[in-house]
Amino acid sequence: MQIHSIDQAFSHVVLAAGGLDAPHIPGLGGMTAYLTNSIVMAVLVTVAILLFTRIATRKMTMVPDGKQNFVEFVIEMLYGQVEGIVGEKVAPKVFPLLATLFVFILCANWSGLIPGVGTVGFGEKIGFLTLDPEDHNFVPLFRPPTADFNMTLALAAVFMGMWTWITIKELGVFGFIKHVFAPKGGLSGGLWWGLLPIFIFVGFIEIISIMFRPVTLSFRLLGNVYAGETLLHSMSNIGEQMGLTGVWAFVSSVLVPLPFYFMEILVGLIQAIVFTLLCAVYVQLSTEHDEEGHDEGGESAH
Amino acid sequence: MEILETFGFSLEKFAAQVIIVGIVFFILYKSAYGPVLAMLEQRRRRIADGEANLEKIREQMEQAESNVQEKIDKANAEADRMIAEAKDSAESVREQKTQAAIVEAGKIIAKANEAAKLEHEQLMAELKGEFGRLVIDTTEKVTGKVLDNKDQERINQETAGQVAL
Numbered sequence: 001m002q003i004h005s006i007d008q009a010f011s012h013v014v015l016a017a018g019g020l021d022a023p024h025i026p027g028l029g030g031m032t033a034y035l036t037n038s039i040v041m042a043v044l045v046t047v048a049i050l051l052f053t054r055i056a057t058r059k060m061t062m063v064p065d066g067k068q069n070f071v072e073f074v075i076e077m078l079y080g081q082v083e084g085i086v087g088e089k090v091a092p093k094v095f096p097l098l099a100t101l102f103v104f105i106l107c108a109n110w111s112g113l114i115p116g117v118g119t120v121g122f123g124e125k126i127g128f129l130t131l132d133p134e135d136h137n138f139v140p141l142f143r144p145p146t147a148d149f150n151m152t153l154a155l156a157a158v159f160m161g162m163w164t165w166i167t168i169k170e171l172g173v174f175g176f177i178k179h180v181f182a183p184k185g186g187l188s189g190g191l192w193w194g195l196l197p198i199f200i201f202v203g204f205i206e207i208i209s210i211m212f213r214p215v216t217l218s219f220r221l222l223g224n225v226y227a228g229e230t231l232l233h234s235m236s237n238i239g240e241q242m243g244l245t246g247v248w249a250f251v252s253s254v255l256v257p258l259p260f261y262f263m264e265i266l267v268g269l270i271q272a273i274v275f276t277l278l279c280a281v282y283v284q285l286s287t288e289h290d291e292e293g294h295d296e297g298g299e300s301a302h
Numbered sequence: 303m304e305i306l307e308t309f310g311f312s313l314e315k316f317a318a319q320v321i322i323v324g325i326v327f328f329i330l331y332k333s334a335y336g337p338v339l340a341m342l343e344q345r346r347r348r349i350a351d352g353e354a355n356l357e358k359i360r361e362q363m364e365q366a367e368s369n370v371q372e373k374i375d376k377a378n379a380e381a382d383r384m385i386a387e388a389k390d391s392a393e394s395v396r397e398q399k400t401q402a403a404i405v406e407a408g409k410i411i412a413k414a415n416e417a418a419k420l421e422h423e424q425l426m427a428e429l430k431g432e433f434g435r436l437v438i439d440t441t442e443k444v445t446g447k448v449l450d451n452k453d454q455e456r457i458n459q460e461t462a463g464q465v466a467l
Contacts, residue, residue, distance in 0.1 A: 021310035034314055042322045049326060053334040060341050062348070075338045096335050100327040145319070149309040154319035158327075222309070 020226065022148040023139045026122045037140050038148035041117065045107045045145060078102060078276075085280040090166065090287045094280070097162045101155060102276040105146055105221065109268030112144030112229050113261055119236075146271075147229050152222040156214035159279050163213075167286040179286065180206050213282060217275060224271045228264045232257050434458035 022038040056067035064072055078099045083091040111117060123138030145151040171179055181203035183195045239252025303311075438454050449457070 019310075020308070022315065034318065036315055036318075039315065039318050039322070042319060046322055046326050046329070050329045050333070053330060057333055057337045060337055062341075062345060064341075071334060072338050072342060075335060076342055079339070096331045097327060099335065100323075100330050103330065104323065104326045145322075148315070148319070149306070149311055150315040151319040151322075153306075153311065154316055154323050157316075158320060158323050219309075 020149065022143055022150065025141065026139055036148070036150075037121070037143040038145050038151055041111055041142045042108065042145035042151060044142070045104070045111050049103065049107060074103070075099065081277075082280055085277070086284045086287060090170070090283060093166055093169075094162065094283050097159065098276050098279055098283075101159060101279060102272050105155065105275055106269060106272035108145040108151070109225055109271060110265065111142075112147060112225065112232075113264055113268070114142075117142040117144060118147075118229055118233065144225055144229060146221055146225040149218065149222050152218035152225075153214065155221070155275070156217040159217070159282075160214050163279070163282055163286070166283060170287050176286075217278060221271055221275055224267055228260075228267050231260055232264065235260050430462045431458075434461045437461045 022036040024033065025035050025037060025040065028035055052067070053071065056071040060068055079091065079095055082095045082098050086094055118140045120142065121138060121140035146155075167176055181200050183192050183199045187195060235257035236253045238256055240249045242252075244252055434457060438449055438457050441457060442449055
C-alpha cells in the first residue's frame with residue numbers, strides 16, 4: 001500500500017505486537033500451550049534480574065566491587081525514597097515489594113527497547129527476513145511484559161493485596177473502617193455527630209477510589225508502555241508507508257525511531273517511578289492516619 | 303468483564319503474571335534485599351563504630367596533649383626552681399670562698415710581715431756586728447794598737463748604741 005502524505009501515514013498506525021491482546025506463541029502445545037509472548041518476555045526479564053542479582057551479591061564484601069556497588073546504590077536509594085514517604089516504621093515492611101515493583105517494571109519497560117522485541121515473530125513473509133507489518137496474524141515472539149494488561153493488572157493486584165495486608169495489620173479491621181468513615185480532624189461532641197453523615201458519604205467515595213486504584217495503576221502503565229511500543233513501530237514503518245523502498249526504507253526505519261527510543265528510555269523510567277511512588281503514597285495515606293488516630297486517642301485519654 | 307477482555311484480560315494469563323511477579327519478589331527478597339540491607343546495616347554500624355572510636359581517640363589525644371603540657375609546665379617550673387637554687391648556692395659558695403681567701407691572704411701577709419721583721423732584725427744584728435768590727439778595725443789602724451777583748455766589747459756596745467735604728 002502506497003501512502004503519499006504525512007496525514008495518510010499517521011492514519012495507518014501500526015499497533016505494537018499486533019494489538020492489545022497478548023497472543024499465544026504459535027506452534028506450542030501441551031504444558032507450554034498457554035504461553036503468551038509477554039509471559040515469555042516476563043520470564044526472560046525475571047531470569048535476567050535473577051542472574052544479575054546473584055552475580056552481584058554472591059560474594060559480598062565490605063568494600064564493594066562494581067556490580068555489588070550498583071545493586072547497593074539502587075537498593076539504598078529506593079529504601080531512602082520509600083522511607084521518606086511511608087516513614088521509618090512501615091518502610092521495612094513495604095520496601096521489598098515496592099522495590100520489586102520498581103525494578104521489575106523498569107526492566108520490563110526497557111525490555112521493549114531491545115532490538116527484536118515486538119518485531120521478531122511469526123507472520124506472513126514479504127521479503128528476506130521481513131514480515132508484513134500490517135498482517136493482523138503477526139505474532140511477535142517477545143512483547144514487553146508491561147505492554148500486556150494482564151501483567152500491569154497483576155502488578156497492581158499484588159500491590160493492592162500487600163496494601164490491604166499492611167493496612168489491616170497497622171489499623172485492624174475496625175480501625176480501617178473508622179479510618180475510612182469516621183470524622184477526622186479531632187472533632188468531638190455535636191460537631192462529630194453532625195458531620196458523621198458527610199464523612200460516611202466521603203468514606204464511600206474513598207472506598208470507590210480505593211477500588212479504582214488497581215485500575216488506574218494498571219491502565220496508566222499499560223497505556224504509556226503500549227503507546228510507546230506503538231509509536232516505535234509506527235516510526236519504524238513510516239518510511240515504507242510513505243513510499244520509500246529498499247535502502248531508503250531501511251535507513252528511515254533506523255533513523256526515524258531513534259529519537260523516540262531515547263524518549264522511551266525516559267518514559268520507561270518515569271512510569272516505573274510513578275507506579276512505585278503512587279503505591280508508596282497509598283501506603284503512607286493509610287499509615288499516617290493510623291499514627292494520627294493513635295495521637296488523638298492518646299490526647300483524648302489524657 | 304467485557305471491558306477487561308477488550309484489553310486482553312484472561313484469568314489464566316493474569317494468574318501466570320501474578321506468579322511471575324511473586325517469583326521476582328521472592329528472588330529479589332532472598333538474593334538482593336536481605337543481603338544488601340544487612341551489608342548496608344553492617345557498614346553503617348562499622349562507620350558509626352569508627353566514628354565513635356575516632357572521637358574516643360581524639361579525646362585521648364587531647365587528654366594526652368594536656369598531660370604532656372602539664373608535665374612540660376611542671377618540668378619548666380622545677381627547672382626554674384633548680385636554677386634559682388643553684389644560683390643561690392653558687393652565691394653562698396662564692397662568698398664562703400671569698401671569705402676563706404681573705405682569711406688566707408691575711409695569714410699569708412702576717413707570715414710575710416713576721417718573716418720580713420725577723421729578717422730585718424737579723425740583718426740589723428749582722429749590720430751592727432759588721433759595723434762594730436769596722437769601727438774596731440778602724441780604731442786599731444788609727445791608734446796603732448791592738449785592742450783587747452774588753453775594748454772590743456766596749457766599742458761594739460757603744461757602736462751598737464750609736465747605730466740604733
